[in-house]
Amino acid sequence: MSSTLPERARALEAPGSQRPQTRRPMQFLREFLRRPREIGSVVPSSRFLEERLVDVSGAARARLVVEFGPGTGGTTRALLRALPFDARLLAIELNPSFAADLEAFADPRLAVHRGSALDLQDALAQRKLSAPDVVISGIPFSTMPEDIGRAILRAVWAALPPGGRFVAYQFRDAVGVLGRDILGQPDVSLALLNVPPMRVYCWRKPAPRA
Numbered sequence: 001m002s003s004t005l006p007e008r009a010r011a012l013e014a015p016g017s018q019r020p021q022t023r024r025p026m027q028f029l030r031e032f033l034r035r036p037r038e039i040g041s042v043v044p045s046s047r048f049l050e051e052r053l054v055d056v057s058g059a060a061r062a063r064l065v066v067e068f069g070p071g072t073g074g075t076t077r078a079l080l081r082a083l084p085f086d087a088r089l090l091a092i093e094l095n096p097s098f099a100a101d102l103e104a105f106a107d108p109r110l111a112v113h114r115g116s117a118l119d120l121q122d123a124l125a126q127r128k129l130s131a132p133d134v135v136i137s138g139i140p141f142s143t144m145p146e147d148i149g150r151a152i153l154r155a156v157w158a159a160l161p162p163g164g165r166f167v168a169y170q171f172r173d174a175v176g177v178l179g180r181d182i183l184g185q186p187d188v189s190l191a192l193l194n195v196p197p198m199r200v201y202c203w204r205k206p207a208p209r210a
């Protein structure tokens with residue numbers, strides 16, 4: 001029997017569901033219906049994708065992580081679980097409803113910036129944060145204007161130190177295409193246990209040539 005998207009999202013929030021309440025699929029779906037191009041996905045990332053992101057990003061050894069597009073915060077919580085106790089996580093979220101909920105997370109390591117990934121440099125400077133070890137991005141590059149996508153990638157590359165990583169998870173290859181021009185060749189893996197299956201890209205910034 002087929003079911004509508006809201007019915008499926010409610011089922012995911014039901015007691016006993018595989019997904020904990022923290023991913024808030026109903027709120028996610030509501031915001032998707034309001035701003036589909038900005039949210040870019042109908043349901044939040046799965047536990048399996050969250051685990052992959054934690055692994056690929058090296059979050060367990062990071063001092064400072066930046067997350068673009070935390071949404072309802074499933075990925076954010078997974079990162080916070082993995083991060084060292086004295087690390088920092090700067091979450092940059094465009095959607096005011098998501099940002100307000102993230103600000104209520106009771107974790108002193110988390111700072112929330114309400115605004116665009118384009119603000120990366122200012123968001124770090126305002127909080128006197130140095131270069132991040134890793135930037136993790138779930139924002140939909142395939143639905144944003146190409147010049148904005150390029151500007152975001154240039155801002156990431158400028159902010160990362162040598163050895164720093166940029167990890168992006170996407171259904172479509174737009175970030176891969178833009179990224180190859182600006183960041184070079186990524187490592188790419190597939191996260192199949194997610195709806196939809198995601199490509200996970202990881203770029204590492206090389207050390208400058210002597």
Ligand SMILES: C[S@@+](CC[C@H](N)C(=O)[O-])C[C@H]1O[C@@H](n2cnc3c(N)ncnc32)[C@H](O)[C@@H]1O
Nearest residue numbers: 041044045069070071075094095116117138139
């Ligand atoms: C596909 S959702 C990912 C949510 C969550 N990280 C997850 O994996 O379940 C994309 C998120 O990026 C946010 N977003 C879109 N464009 C953005 C931008 N330019 N800067 C910051 N956040 C943005 C959306 O509001 C949304 O929360």
